[in-house]
Amino acid sequence: MSGSDATASLADGDVRREASATVRASLAQVIEVSFARCNRVVMCLALLLAVGLMVVVVWAELVYSAHEEDYCDEPLAEMLRLIFLIIIIQSLQKTIMRHCLCYDMAQDGPVEPCRVKLFRCLSLLAALVWPLVAGWMLMNSHDCSRQLQLAVAVIIGYYVTLVAVVIILPFLFISVMLCLIRRGVLALPRMPGAAPEGSLDQLPVIAFEPARFNDEPSGLPSCCAVCLDPFNQQKEIVQTPCGHVFHKRCLGGWMQVACTCPLCRSDVTGNA
Ligand SMILES: [Zn+2]
Ligand SMILES: [Zn+2]
Known part of the structure; x- marks a missing residue:
């Protein structure tokens, strides 16, 4: 194959990939619209889970108050306190940005200053890393009170369910529909x-x-x-x-x- 042939086939490959991506994006958009009602069911489920999470966190906070002095070889009690803080920060994000970081999108425009970006990144990172660290501590704790272990395990379980309902299920649903429509199985x-x-x-x-x-x-x-x-x-x-x-x-x-x-x-x- 000559150099120019190779360049041409590379460009063709790019064009085909781009065309395929365009069709995929358009189909995904159409599927989302067609199954908006299904999407609403997923959103309601996610909302229910979010409310459930709040209930679990309040219960975990009560467990923390009753068992914070219990002996534990891993700092599970502190992890319970931390998740309580993370959820409060996540729910009050806008208020914190307005009053502590002096940024209001309505007045200052959509371009966020560095301090706001940093705050967003750190709070998201904390929320993402918590279940991993808590899971690791739970696996390594051999001498902790049952209640503390149960509280951490229930919150991790809730986290996993939330991620599955909000991210994994819709993604799988769209991918399967896309495949069926492309294969002509589903109209x-x-x-x-x-x-x-x-x-x-x-x-x-x-x-x-x-x-x-x-x-x-x-x-x-x-x-x-x-x-x-x-x-x-x-x-x-x-x-x-x-x-x-x-x-x-x-x-x-x-x-x-x-x-x-x-x-x-x-x-x-x-x-x-
Ligand atoms: Zn055309
Ligand atoms: Zn075809």
């Missing part, structure tokens, strides 16, 4: 912004010719940007007015939710 529900019925059939069908689907600037891409599978004779290919090509079935699924090209967002129904 997106018809959305208000969908292309009019029959517009897919008005797009020209392009015959597959290996020489044309070569990823060259003058040719066509070798893969469909929606499902990422290479084009071949088996699946019908259509071309949008903007010149982009997709599997007919893939674009059909897409047009259930939008009338714009998944890649360049121009109108695929031919209207400007």
